[in-house]
Amino acid sequence: MTDPAPAFDPESFRQAGHAFIDWIANYWSTVEKFPVRSQVAPGWVRSQLPASAPEQGEPMKAVLADVDRVITPALTHWQHPSFFAYFPASASAPAILGDLLSAGLGVQGMLWATSPACTELETLVLDWLVDLLGLPAQYRSESHGGFGGGVIQDTASSSVLCALIAAREQATGGTTNNDGLRTYAKQLTAYTSGDAHSSVEKAFRIAGLGDTALRRVAVDTNGCMNIAELEAALQRDIAAGCQPFFVCATVGSTACGAIDDVPAIAKMARAHKMWLHVDSAWAGAAATCPELRPAIVAGAEGADSWCFNPHKWMMINFDCNCLFLRDRRPLIQALSVLPEYLRNKATESGSVIDYRDWQIPLGRRFRALKVWMTLRHFGAAAIREHIRQHVKWAEEFEGLVKADARFELVGKRSLSLVCFRLKGGDEENERLLEQLNATGKAYLSHAKINGKFAMRMAIGGSMTTREHVLCAWKAIAHLAK
Numbered sequence: 001m002t003d004p005a006p007a008f009d010p011e012s013f014r015q016a017g018h019a020f021i022d023w024i025a026n027y028w029s030t031v032e033k034f035p036v037r038s039q040v041a042p043g044w045v046r047s048q049l050p051a052s053a054p055e056q057g058e059p060m061k062a063v064l065a066d067v068d069r070v071i072t073p074a075l076t077h078w079q080h081p082s083f084f085a086y087f088p089a090s091a092s093a094p095a096i097l098g099d100l101l102s103a104g105l106g107v108q109g110m111l112w113a114t115s116p117a118c119t120e121l122e123t124l125v126l127d128w129l130v131d132l133l134g135l136p137a138q139y140r141s142e143s144h145g146g147f148g149g150g151v152i153q154d155t156a157s158s159s160v161l162c163a164l165i166a167a168r169e170q171a172t173g174g175t176t177n178n179d180g181l182r183t184y185a186k187q188l189t190a191y192t193s194g195d196a197h198s199s200v201e202k203a204f205r206i207a208g209l210g211d212t213a214l215r216r217v218a219v220d221t222n223g224c225m226n227i228a229e230l231e232a233a234l235q236r237d238i239a240a241g242c243q244p245f246f247v248c249a250t251v252g253s254t255a256c257g258a259i260d261d262v263p264a265i266a267k268m269a270r271a272h273k274m275w276l277h278v279d280s281a282w283a284g285a286a287a288t289c290p291e292l293r294p295a296i297v298a299g300a301e302g303a304d305s306w307c308f309n310p311h312k313w314m315m316i317n318f319d320c321n322c323l324f325l326r327d328r329r330p331l332i333q334a335l336s337v338l339p340e341y342l343r344n345k346a347t348e349s350g351s352v353i354d355y356r357d358w359q360i361p362l363g364r365r366f367r368a369l370k371v372w373m374t375l376r377h378f379g380a381a382a383i384r385e386h387i388r389q390h391v392k393w394a395e396e397f398e399g400l401v402k403a404d405a406r407f408e409l410v411g412k413r414s415l416s417l418v419c420f421r422l423k424g425g426d427e428e429n430e431r432l433l434e435q436l437n438a439t440g441k442a443y444l445s446h447a448k449i450n451g452k453f454a455m456r457m458a459i460g461g462s463m464t465t466r467e468h469v470l471c472a473w474k475a476i477a478h479l480a481k
């Protein structure tokens, strides 16, 4: 008889768990000693670790020692308060504890019956978020005759893919799931701005619709979809016998935070029977602040689906995207497959939500816990204050750029995102950004805006303070000398 595999008994877990929680707390309190962007060369991590898995187990202590030795030096520290690149992915203690609880419970909430709490808490917190963001009540679960409602996805990429598949099925009268597009008589066409996130294009590839079905509508100098161009593209396609079926508007573009004219796009969507999806992955969280809300939720009542990422700016650690649907039925009709082994009384009663039908995978984590715990622990007031501070510091940063004759702003500040550049060539700007990031003191990323290289200062970290913002500017101004 061989020994049983080593069990991770509750007592060992308690001890190791305390050590890991201590490790994370220490990491947060000392993260500033690390360069924000990892400095290791490609292949370094692999070179430090054995080529094959160990035959005999090791104590967790030994593993944690290797986290210090190999993993931490090779991290880009997303929770560093001087992380200003991309859009920060903010985390917080209650969210992380919620995720830990989710892992500890280990439930898989594909059906209501496989864990009623997983489903019902999710429906509740998404209804809370509709109200907190001031979104139209149509997105609440009880609206639209009980067919509205939200669902937590992993990312905004999954949300746009789900919306697209629902739109495709709706536009083709529910035939493409069976027959694919081969026998569908018309060419389906869709629209998004040239500055929309790459996930829209990826969704088209995954859904088998192809890049060419997606018209990338030109943007104006502010990075917003040019409405006249959208109208022209629609008219061209209709005249050519195509069937427009989907339009994706962006509220807070990745490059410069541009906000499309959603009310105008919604009007066209209605006129041409297109599904309107709004991607507010980053900016959406700012709708919690009533004074910032109007620009963000404008036109939301005319959309079929609307999404944002609490994992970007709401102190809820990655991954967490909320997708709200005016009418969930087209999505469920598009994605529902019910094999015998999933049949159960609750589903057949028609009185419960089974979130398996609202997403690409079957299985699902209990993500609602981290949303619930964050909202309960901080309260809405603290979340609003957190966002307001970032916007205020971005305004201050914008003022510093304006006051320095060597620099220029690129477009308008959007919430807590400031795009700027040296008055010079792209190469000079690229060099400055690389020098800054190589210092490890701050980390910014870039975008091409109106064809020019621009640095992006995206404020959103949970531990960022005004001083970190000012220090980043000091470092930039110093290197520009």
Ligand code: PLP
Binding pocket: 087, 154, 155, 156, 157, 158, 197, 199, 250, 252, 253, 254, 279, 280, 281, 282, 309, 321
């Ligand atoms: N949409 C916008 C506007 C984004 O800025 C991003 C990422 O930064 C995404 C979508 C993709 O987000 P995710 O990683 O959640 O798919």
